[in-house]
Amino acid sequence: MLEIKEINKSYGTKHVLKGITCKLENGIYGLLGPNGAGKSTLMNIITTNLKSDSGEILWKGKNILENREAYLKILGYMPQQQGLYNGFTGYMFLNYIAVLKDIAKREIKSEIERVVTSVNLKACIHSKIGTYSGGMKQRLLIASAIIGNPELIIFDEPTAGLDPKERVRVKNMLKKLAQDKIIIVATHIVPDIEHIAKEILVLKEGVLLAEKSAEKLIEDYAIGGNLEDVYMAIFASGEDL
Ligand SMILES: Nc1ncnc2c1ncn2[C@@H]1O[C@H](COP(=O)(O)OP(=O)(O)O)[C@@H](O)[C@H]1O
Ligand SMILES: [Mg+2]
Numbered sequence: 527m528l529e530i531k532e533i534n535k536s537y538g539t540k541h542v543l544k545g546i547t548c549k550l551e552n553g554i555y556g557l558l559g560p561n562g563a564g565k566s567t568l569m570n571i572i573t574t575n576l577k578s579d580s581g582e583i584l585w586k587g588k589n590i591l592e593n594r595e596a597y598l599k600i601l602g603y604m605p606q607q608q609g610l611y612n613g614f615t616g617y618m619f620l621n622y623i624a625v626l627k628d629i630a631k632r633e634i635k636s637e638i639e640r641v642v643t644s645v646n647l648k649a650c651i652h653s654k655i656g657t658y659s660g661g662m663k664q665r666l667l668i669a670s671a672i673i674g675n676p677e678l679i680i681f682d683e684p685t686a687g688l689d690p691k692e693r694v695r696v697k698n699m700l701k702k703l704a705q706d707k708i709i710i711v712a713t714h715i716v717p718d719i720e721h722i723a724k725e726i727l728v729l730k731e732g733v734l735l736a737e738k739s740a741e742k743l744i745e746d747y748a749i750g751g752n753l754e755d756v757y758m759a760i761f762a763s764g765e766d767l
Contacts, residue, residue, distance in 0.1 A: 527551050528572070528678060528708055533581035535567055542567050543578070544732040554704045556719030557712040559729035560761050565712040566606050568729070569682050572710070573603045585678070599628065602676035604667050606683045606712075612656030616647060616666050619655060623670045641669040645699060661692035668696065672703060679703070682712045697722060720753045728760060735760065 528550040535543040542564045557565050570576035572583060574594055583590045590597045610619065617638060624634045642648045645665040655663065664684065671679055681700070685693040693715075701722045703709060711719050719726060726743060728735040736743060740753050748755035 527584075527586060529584040529587075530568075530572070531582050531584070533568065533571060533578045533583070535564075535571065535576070535578050542732050543571070546581070546729075546732075546734050548727060548734060548737050550708050550710070552704075552706055552708055553724040554700060554709045554711060554719070554722050556723035556726045557710055557729060558714070558716070558719060558726050558757065560714050562731075563714075563729045564732040565714075565729055566682055569603075569605075569680050569710070569712050573601060573680060574598070599674070600677040602671040602674070602679040604671040604679075604681045604684055606686065608667060610655050610663055610666070612654060614655050615653060616642070616651040616655060616658070616669075619666065620651075620670060620673060624673055627674045629674050637673055641673050644672070644702070645669045646695075660687050661689070661695070664688055664692070664696065665699075668699060676707070678708045678710075680710045680712070683714075684711060685713070685715060685718050693718065716754045716757050726753075730760060 530546055530548050533543050533546040534541070546568060557568070559565055567576065571578045574590060574597070585597050620638045620641065621634060624637060629637055642651045645668050647662060647665050647669060650658070650662065655666065658666065664687070668681070668684065671681065684700070685696050688696065697718060700709060700711060711723065713719060720740065723740065725737055725739055727737050728743070736746070738746070743756045744751060744753065747759040
């Protein structure tokens with residue numbers, strides 16, 4: 527279980543996360559909010575890449591910063607922005623990640639095989655990344671986030687830059703992954719998490735407005751409508767859609 531307790535973060539005088547508190551158990555959670563809501567900041571704090579000003583995060587009851595090394599081993603992370611070396615093959619990239627994650631040498635080959643099969647990249651894993659389409663690069667990044675079978679996986683805007691067909695593919699992949707793990711998908715794109723998230727964390731201007739199922743959110747904000755209507759009701763300007 528991941529417990530987020532009273533997390534606050536400011537950049538200078540700008541208060542970006544305001545007392546974020548929630549508890550996550552196995553399943554897919556959608557962290558939904560428009561650009562600038564604070565999603566990536568929160569993801570960076572959960573992954574220990576960034577320090578909060580106050581509050582704490584517990585993984586299975588222990589502060590993640592006190593057990594950072596052990597925690598990073600059970601964590602998979604697909605950041606919102608990540609450069610890929612075009613001169614590397616997909617295999618070289620995943621091998622590099624596997625080494626960083628301290629996966630035993632004798633297990634690396636079979637683990638890479640497992641993850642590339644699950645993201646459907648096996649056929650081109652020995653081709654240079656420079657030859658990959660946007661969708662293939664995104665799937666490679668997903669593979670890098672799931673290598674080592676982490677118990678907690680964070681995807682920050684996993685469908686950025688993908689066409690609608692590729693988005694559906696990524697979504698189906700996330701759904702398949704979800705057994706006995708916590709998956710957090712941060713996004714401003716409602717369809718990315720619709721029908722797959724067991725709960726949706728609604729983040730508005732650094733405040734966690736709700737932690738509820740899509741059905742409950744619709745009951746509360748858009749009776750008779752869909753999750754897109756909920757989004758419109760909460761983030762009225764709609765300019766980030
Ligand atoms: N390194 C930074 N320095 C100053 N402000 C930042 C920094 N990173 C993010 N911000 C600001 O914090 C707010 C939340 O950003 P972010 O967490 O990236 O939101 P989201 O991922 O939901 O789009 C935005 O107003 C953004 O401009
Ligand atoms: Mg972001």
